[in-house]
Amino acid sequence: MMKAIIFDLDGTLLNRDESVKKFIDKQYERLNKWLHPIPKEEYIKRFIELDNRGYVWKDKVYKQLINEFSIQGVTWDELLQDYLSYFKENCVPFPNLLETLDRLKQNNLLIGIITNGKGQFQMDNIKALEIDKYMDIILISDWEGIKKPDPNIFRRASERLQVSPEDCVFIGDHPEKDVQAAQAVGMKGIWKRDHQWNRVKADVVIDELDEIPKIIQKFL
CATH class of the missing domain: 3.40.50.1000 (HAD superfamily/HAD-like)
Structure with missing residues (x-):
């Protein structure tokens, strides 16, 4: 029984797919001071690719983004902390x-x-x-x-x-x-x-x- x-x-x-799209869009806007040199669509697309539907933890994702896009003024750890703080506000x-x-x-x-x-x-x-x-x-x-x-x-x-x-x-x-x-x-x-x-x-x-x-x- x-x-x-x-x-x-x-x-x-x-x-999760929709939650990630919603989150990363807002992260780009929230941290635009440092991320604006990267086209928004490219940042979102590359994050989703590296994330691999959640099977890659975000420390590796953000380290790779920092490296690929030569992001200045914000560290991978600060990007990760933003993820940990705000993802829950974007759960679909x-x-x-x-x-x-x-x-x-x-x-x-x-x-x-x-x-x-x-x-x-x-x-x-x-x-x-x-x-x-x-x-x-x-x-x-x-x-x-x-x-x-x-x-x-x-x-x-x-x-x-x-x-x-x-x-x-x-x-x-x-x-x-x-x-x-x-x-x-x-x-x-x-x-x-x-x-x-x-x-x-x-x-x-x-x-x-x-x-x-x-x-x-x-x-x-």
Whole structure:
């Protein structure tokens, strides 16, 4: 019997692509005194390329930007601190996020998050989306000392929820780090479709969050 729904964060609940575009546009304006010699479109485009959808931490991104564009007057560390301070103000949720979580809670389901990333940074983003109040558990790799696809972080989540992995559904956008890793410990794996991949082996494939409550009913 399905008792718990566990989500990935970036690319699943948080529309990270849109959040990054919104943030970097505002960063350019905020720090225009130092960044104005670089065409805005070039700065945004190169940041997004170097960021690699979040898989490259921003210290490396900003060091590379400083080097490539010969940025003067502001350091990579100051750019990074700006990112840490302001990204949370630019978090864009996927459509129907809160409505979906409301419906899941109405079905008396436990809800959690497992996300890779820096601890306080990810927690700030979770709070910015106003979803922390729905969560029974939140596991962030930085604070847990392990990260997806390590099976132990999935087992740890089910243990904290006090349910077996077989009674959990995990929903994420990454075929291996989310879906396959969850399935490997006995959870159902739902893939939230991402244009980067196709032919993903998942128990269910969804495009929108509001598809989830009806799908979960089939598992109950």
